[in-house]
Amino acid sequence: MKNLGKKHWGMAGVSPQVWDRIQSEAAVQEDERAAKARDNQDAKWVLDRVPAGARLIDLGCGSGRLMEMHQRRHNDPVRGWSLGVDLSWSALQAARHRLRSAGLIPRLVQANLVDLQCFQGAELDAAACLFSTLGMIRGYGNRLRFLSGVYAALRPGGLLVLHAHARWWHLTTAQGRWWLLRDIWARWSGRENSGEYRSASAPPNVPSLGHFTKGELVHLVTKAGFKLEECSRVEGGATEGKQSGGRVAWYAGLLPAHGWLLAARK
Numbered sequence: 001m002k003n004l005g006k007k008h009w010g011m012a013g014v015s016p017q018v019w020d021r022i023q024s025e026a027a028v029q030e031d032e033r034a035a036k037a038r039d040n041q042d043a044k045w046v047l048d049r050v051p052a053g054a055r056l057i058d059l060g061c062g063s064g065r066l067m068e069m070h071q072r073r074h075n076d077p078v079r080g081w082s083l084g085v086d087l088s089w090s091a092l093q094a095a096r097h098r099l100r101s102a103g104l105i106p107r108l109v110q111a112n113l114v115d116l117q118c119f120q121g122a123e124l125d126a127a128a129c130l131f132s133t134l135g136m137i138r139g140y141g142n143r144l145r146f147l148s149g150v151y152a153a154l155r156p157g158g159l160l161v162l163h164a165h166a167r168w169w170h171l172t173t174a175q176g177r178w179w180l181l182r183d184i185w186a187r188w189s190g191r192e193n194s195g196e197y198r199s200a201s202a203p204p205n206v207p208s209l210g211h212f213t214k215g216e217l218v219h220l221v222t223k224a225g226f227k228l229e230e231c232s233r234v235e236g237g238a239t240e241g242k243q244s245g246g247r248v249a250w251y252a253g254l255l256p257a258h259g260w261l262l263a264a265r266k
Contacts, residue, residue: 011087011112011114012112012114012115012142012145013112013113013114013137013138013139013142013143013145013146014087014112014114014137014138015138015207015208017207017208018136018138018207019087020205020207021205021206021207022086022087022088022089022090022091023088023089023090024090024205025090025094026205027088027090027205028062028063028088028090028091028094031062031063031131032062032063032065032094034131035065035131040065040069042130042131042163042234042261043065043066043069043130044069045161045232045261046066046128046130046161047066047069047070047073049159049161049230049263050070050125050126050128050159050161051125051126052070052073052074052080053074053081054070054081054125054126054159055081055082055083055124055125055126056070056081056082056083056124056125056126056127056128057082057083057084057085057119057122057124057126057127057128057150057153058070058082058083058084058085058127058128058130059085059113059116059127059128059129059133059146059150060085060086060113060129060130060131060133060136061084061085061086061091061092061095061108062086062088062091062094062095062131063091063094063095063098064084064094064095064096064098064099064106064108065098066082066128066130067082067083067084067095067099067104067106068098068099068102068104070082071099071102071104071105072102072104080104081107082107083107083108083109083124084106084107084108084109085108085109085110085111085113085116086108086110086111087110087111087112087113089110092108092110095108096108113129113133113137113146113149114137114142114145114146114149115145115149116146116149116150116152116153117149119149119152119153120149120152120153121152121153122153122154123154123155123158124153124154124155124158125154125155125158125159126154126158126159126160126161127150127153127154127158127159127160127161128160128161128162129150129160129161129162129163130161130162130163131163132163132164132165132209132210132259133162133163134146134162134163134164134210135164135165135196135209135210135211135212136207136209136210137210138192138193138196138210139192140220143210143220144220144223144224147160147220147221147223147224147226148224148225150224151224151225151226151266154266155266156266157265157266158265158266159229159263159264159265159266160221160226160262160263160264160265160266161261161262161263162221162261162262163234163259163260163261163262164210164211164212164217164259164260164262165197165209165210165211165212165258165259165260166211166212166213166214166233166234166256166257166258166259166260167180167195167211167212167213167216168213168256168257169211169236169255169256169257169258169259170197170211171256172255172256175199175200176197179197183195183197193208195210195211195212195216196208196209196210196211197209197211212260214231214257214260217231217260217262218231218262221262221264222264225266226264226265226266227264227265227266228262228263228264229263229264229265230261230262230263231260231261231262231263232260232261232262233257233258233259233260233261234257234258234259234260234261235257235258236257236258236259
């Protein structure tokens with residue numbers, strides 16, 4: 001691996017705020033804690049749909065949690081094949097340490113997800129893009145370019161699985177409702193950052209993230225050439241008790257989805 005350095009060179013789809021955050025080792029640890037708090041439910045959802053012997057590319061791999069879980073399904077570390085791609089050097093270093101400590105092979109590449117030309121024709125079996133990584137890419141055109149690059153990297157019949165935050169969840173909070181109103185104007189004006197949300201109480205190192213309706217997400221994926229197989233709700237707020245074993249509020253089923261987990265086939 002070669003570190004691309006710490007200066008933001010105006011990379012396509014990468015906001016300066018995202019670039020600043022991915023330089024931070026603490027940000028990698030924060031994401032790891034957040035995934036553990038949710039019992040890695042997103043990664044488990046993916047592995048229920050990706051065969052154990054699949055050649056899997058993890059786009060925005062972070063500290064390598066999905067790679068480790070996938071490769072551990074084989075006793076032979078060579079047959080348990082995965083490739084991690086991330087723009088964050090700190091994340092790739094953490095992933096390399098994690099996989100080596102587990103006796104697994106770390107196949108890692110530092111790259112901007114908007115430019116995946118080096119993987120074109122790789123004939124991979126499956127691709128994963130979790131933890132709202134799609135929402136970190138700025139702009140509709142750049143997101144479409146990313147998904148088209150993933151399409152070109154997969155074999156015919158290859159599977160794409162991804163997670164994204166849901167737009168209408170913001171109807172459940174006063175701050176979110178105000179953002180939705182302002183975002184209508186941003187969309188009408190054609191602003192690049194339309195659809196991107198950042199909580200006013202978020203720490204300074206947390207960037208804005210793209211939030212999507214189910215229709216918007218499905219449109220992006222099918223526009224890139226994929227055929228939709230499944231789009232499942234990710235619950236949140238009053239419905240999180242389902243995962244933790246706690247009580248679930250009676251109105252949980254009436255709330256909008258907190259996010260989406262989508263599977264689509266080339």
